[in-house]
Amino acid sequence: MTKMPDNDTFVFxxxxxIRDVLDRIGxxxxxxxxxxxxxxxxxxxxxxxxxxDISKQMLxxxxxxxxxxxxxxxxxxxxxxxxxxxALTDLGHSFLExxxxxxxxxxxxxxxxxxxxxxxxxx
Amino acid sequence: MTKMPDNDTFVFxxxxxIRDVLDRIGxxxxxxxxxxxxxxxxxxxxxxxxxxDISKQMLxxxxxxxxxxxxxxxxxxxxxxxxxxxALTDLGHSFLExxxxxxxxxxxxxxxxxxxxxxxxxx
DNA sequence: CAGTATCCGCATCGATACTG
DNA sequence: CAGTATCGATGCGGATACTG
Numbered sequence: 001m002t003k004m005p006d007n008d009t010f011v012f013x014x015x016x017x018i019r020d021v022l023d024r025i026g027x028x029x030x031x032x033x034x035x036x037x038x039x040x041x042x043x044x045x046x047x048x049x050x051x052x053d054i055s056k057q058m059l060x061x062x063x064x065x066x067x068x069x070x071x072x073x074x075x076x077x078x079x080x081x082x083x084x085x086x087a088l089t090d091l092g093h094s095f096l097e098x099x100x101x102x103x104x105x106x107x108x109x110x111x112x113x114x115x116x117x118x119x120x121x122x123x
Numbered sequence: 124m125t126k127m128p129d130n131d132t133f134v135f136x137x138x139x140x141i142r143d144v145l146d147r148i149g150x151x152x153x154x155x156x157x158x159x160x161x162x163x164x165x166x167x168x169x170x171x172x173x174x175x176d177i178s179k180q181m182l183x184x185x186x187x188x189x190x191x192x193x194x195x196x197x198x199x200x201x202x203x204x205x206x207x208x209x210a211l212t213d214l215g216h217s218f219l220e221x222x223x224x225x226x227x228x229x230x231x232x233x234x235x236x237x238x239x240x241x242x243x244x245x246x
Numbered sequence: 247c248a249g250t251a252t253c254c255g256c257a258t259c260g261a262t263a264c265t266g
Numbered sequence: 267c268a269g270t271a272t273c274g275a276t277g278c279g280g281a282t283a284c285t286g
Contacts, residue, residue: 026149070239110140116193
């Protein structure tokens with residue numbers, strides 16, 4: 001991204017906020033999970049059912065990432081059987097706002113892109 | 124994404140515009156290339172120099188993808204030596220608008236995220 | 247100058263068996 | 267119910283030699 005200064009002291013510093021955020025939403029599931037949580041709190045298996053084609057593995061991993069970055073909260077109720085609820089934080093909600101702009105753009109221009117691709121094929 | 128109907132006839136159809144667009148901007152270079160082209164036309168090697176740490180390979184591949192989707196144009200001037208110029212299309216420019224919202228969000232909240240991560244580590 | 251072809255390492259993701 | 271651990275396939279991305 002931006003040219004880094006030749007200073008290995010800060011190898012673990014994230015120099016580029018955009019990359020850092022894009023890595024998160026660019027992955028397979030993060031955005032979808034956040035959108036799914038947008039209406040309200042959900043439990044682990046409820047999330048799995050809502051999303052439909054995600055594995056336990058990926059749901060678990062992605063949720064942990066999102067929690068770690070402060071996009072969602074994880075609340076454990078030590079009942080029997082266990083209950084764990086996931087919810088968007090304010091940060092998570094605020095993220096979905098600019099994201100919604102992009103989603104709208106995607107929906108609006110998707111056809112144009114698909115057509116461009118087909119045209120390119122036939123060249 | 125959205126539950127697909129059980130119809131394998133359309134396996135190559137892109138059911139989800141969001142995924143489709145995100146797959147493109149979620150990759151390592153597409154967005155950076157488009158931002159680099161935003162001010163104006165650039166030649167292949169000029170792009171390499173501007174970006175700095177991209178390989179010929181990836182620049183070539185990504186440019187082709189972007190051209191294919193209609194985000195940029197590629198103009199060949201058959202001089203000696205060869206000259207090829209890349210420029211954003213209207214679609215490309217229009218894409219950068221909602222994207223700018225997201226970039227601003229990322230810049231604004233990046234510190235918050237980094238802090239959240241560190242806090243999580245120490246838990 | 248502007249690429250393409252080839253090869254390879256590495257991270258990502260999925261399936262599944264197992265655990266508290 | 268809510269995960270984690272393990273394994274394996276797949277594909278992205280980098281390095282570099284080669285081409286028109």
